Amino acid sequence: MISCRHRKLVDYECMKTEPTCFDEMLLGNDLVRDPYGQYFDWFKMADVKRLRRKSEDAEAFFRKIGITFNVYGQDEADERLIPFDIVPRIIAAKEWRQLERGIEQRVRAINAFLRDIYHRQEIIRAGRIPKKLIAGNAAFTPEMIGVTPPAGVYTHIAGVDLVRTGENDFYVLEDNVRTPSGVSYMLENRETMLHMFPELFTKMKVRSVSSYPDLLRRSLADCAPDRTRTDMPTVAVLTPGIHNSAYFEHAFLADQMGAELVESHDLRVQDGYVAMRTTRGYQRLDVIYRRVDDEYLDPLTFNPNSMLGVPGIMDVYRAGNVTIANAPGTGIADDKALYSYMPDIIEFYTGEKAILKNVPTWRCSEADSLSYVLENLKDLVVKEVHGSGGYGMLVGPAASKKELSAFEAKLRATPDNYIAQPTLALSTVPILSKSGLAPRHVDLRPFVLMAPNRVEITAGGLTRVALKKGSLVVNSSQGGGTKDTWVLED
C-alpha cells in the first residue's frame, strides 16, 4: 500500500481534482497497478538525485549521437533535442495482446480500404461512406486509380496513435499511414535505458524492440517488384536532406538496415527503372522507403513546380518496376474527415466489429454537429481536417476566451475544414520531476509493418508525454517529450 502523500510522489493529488483521469501506475490513491509493481519497489530504494544526474547524462548522450531535430522556422543552427524522460511506461502482456489484435485488424482494414478505393470503390457503392468524402478530398490521389502496388501492400509502415482513458479503454486517435516518424526515438530510448538501468532489465522481463530495423528491411524486401529477379533487392531510404526535421531518423534507419540513404537528385529514371548514381555508375533500385511527401515524389505527376522529386518515377511505379513505401495516395486513409467512418470501414472489410475504439467525432460539415460544436466549444478539441503535428488545433478547456471566439469565427467560415472531439481524459504515467514521480498525460504510437503475408507490430512503440503539468498536447513541436515503453513478457 502506498499513499499519494509518499514523499517521492509529486503532483499526485491531481488525481483527486481530476477523478476521471486514469493513472497507469497508481490506482486510486494507494494501489500500485501490477505492471508497475517491480518498478515502484525499485524506485522506492533509488536516490532521486542520482536519477536526475542520469537523466542529464541521457541528454548529453543524445546530443553526442546527434538525435536532434530542426524546428521549422527557427535558426537552422538551432538543433533541439526532444526531451527524454527516464521513467519507463509499462504495459502488461495481457493488455498488449488486446492492443495488438486491434491494431492488426485496423491496419489490415486500412490496406483493404485503399485497394478498394483506388479500384472498384465497393464501399461507396454499398453506401457505407459518402462519395463526396472521397471525390472532393485533396488526399485522394487520382493517379493511383487502377494501380496495384507491388505485392499488393499499400501501408508498409503505419504508426497508430493510441490513447488510454481507463483500465480497458483504448482509443485510436489517428492512423498515421503516410510517413509516420518516431521509431528511431523508440530504438534509441531503449538503448539508453539499457545503458542506464541494466539492473532493472535483469529484474523485469521486457520485450525487445531492437529487431525493428531487420524486420523493416525484410518486409520492404518482401514487397519488392519481380521477386524472381533477385534474392537481395536493393533498398534505399529517400530523404529530403539534412535540413529536414526527421533527418536523424532517416539516416539512422538507413544505417541500421544497411540501405542507401538517397536524396531525389541521386536518382533518375533509366531504361524503365529507378537508378541511383553511385561511384561506379547508375545502379537499379528495387524498393524506396520514401520519407518525402507524395507531392515531392515526381514533378511530372504531382507538383510541376517542385525542384525535388524524380521525374518519371511514377511511370516506373505504375509499370510495377519499383516499390514505393508507403504507396502514394495512402493519405486518404488517415484523413481526419474519414476518421469517423473507421468503425464502418473495419466492419466492411473484415466482417468484424472494431476491437479498438474510435473517439466520438462531430463532423462540422454537418449542420447539426456544427451547432453542437459551437455551443460546446470550450469542452471540445477541434482539429483541422488536413492538419497534423498539433498545429492549427484548439483544445477547448485550455483555450482563452479570445482564442475560443477566434476559432468560432473560423468554424463558421469553413466548417468543412474541421472535426471536433470530446476532450479525452488521457491517462497519466509518472515522469521524473525535481523531487520524485509526477503524473503526466501520454499517448502511444506503436509501429506496424506490413508484408504480403504478415503484419508485425513492435512490442510497445513510442510513448509521447506532455511534460507540462496538466497539458494534453504531447507533440514534440509543442513541448512534448518521449519515454521508453516496456511491454512485459508473460
Place this chain on the structure above:
Amino acid sequence: MLGRTAGGLFWMFRYLERAENTARLLEAGHHMALTRSESAESEWESIVRTAGMNMGYDAKYDSYTAKQVIDYLLRDKDNASSVMSSIDLARSNGRQVRTALSSEVWEATNECWMDLKKTLSQPIEESALHDTLILIRNRAAIVRGALHGTMLRNDIFSFARLGTFIERADNTARILDVKYYVLLPSAAFVGTTMDNAQWEVILRSVSAERSYRWLNAGAASPVGVADFLILDERMPRSLAFCTRKVGHFLQHLENDYELRQTSQIKAAVLLARIEEMTIEDIFNDGLHEYLGEFIEGITELARHIEQDFRFYG
C-alpha cells in the same frame, strides 16, 4: 556507394584537415609574435597571407593585431575557412554521409563540433589561445583515430583519405609558396647564417620543426628545409608523401572498381614529376614556378576525382 556520399566523405575530411592546418598556422604565428615582438604585426600579416585569407581579412580590417587575426582565423563566420566554419562544414558533410561512417567516427566529429562551438562562441583571449589550439588538435586527432581504428578499408576509407591528402598537399605547397623567397639563396645570406626565425615559422606551421632538427642535428639550410617539405617521403606533410598517398588510395579504388580512370593517370603524372627531380633541379628551374605548377596539378587532380567518381552527377 552513392557518388554524393563519396563527395561528402572527401569534403568532410578536407575540411577537417583545413581546420587543423589553420590552427597550426595560428600556433606558428603566435609563437613568432611572442618571440619577436618588434615585428609582430608583419608576422601576423604573413600568417593571414599564408592561410590564403588576406582578401577577406583586408576587406574587414586595416591593421594586423593579434586579437583580430586570431578572431578571423578561428571563429569568424564571414571567413569560410576559419576553424569554426571548416568544422561546421566538416560536420554537415558528416551528417550527409552518416550511413557511411562508423558510429565512433560520427560521434567524434559531432563532439568535436559541439566542443568547438562552445569554446569558440566567445572571442578567444591571447592567453587562452594555446589551450584552444590544443583542443582543436586533440579533437581532430580523435576523429582521425576513430577513422583508423574503426572503419573498413574499402572505398569509403579511400575517399576520406583522398580528401585529407589532397587538402594537406595543397596546404603545404601554399605555405611554401608564400614563403618561398625566404628559402631562395640570396646575396644577403651568402656567408651569413640564415634568419632562423624565418624558416622556423615554415617548419612550425607544418608541425615539423622538431623532426627537422632531429634529422639534421640542428643544422639548417634553406635548401634543406625545402627538400624536407617537398621531397622527403618520411615527412607526413611533404608534397612527396601526400602525393604518394593520393596515388595509393586511387590505386585502391582502381583495383576495387577494376577501372583505371583519368584521376589515376593524372596522379601518376604528378608523382613522377616529384620523383624525377632533385631539390637542386627544383631550385634551378625556379621554386616558385615549381610550386605553382604543383598547386595547379593537385587542383586539377581533385577535379578529376570528382568527375570520375560522380560526386555531383
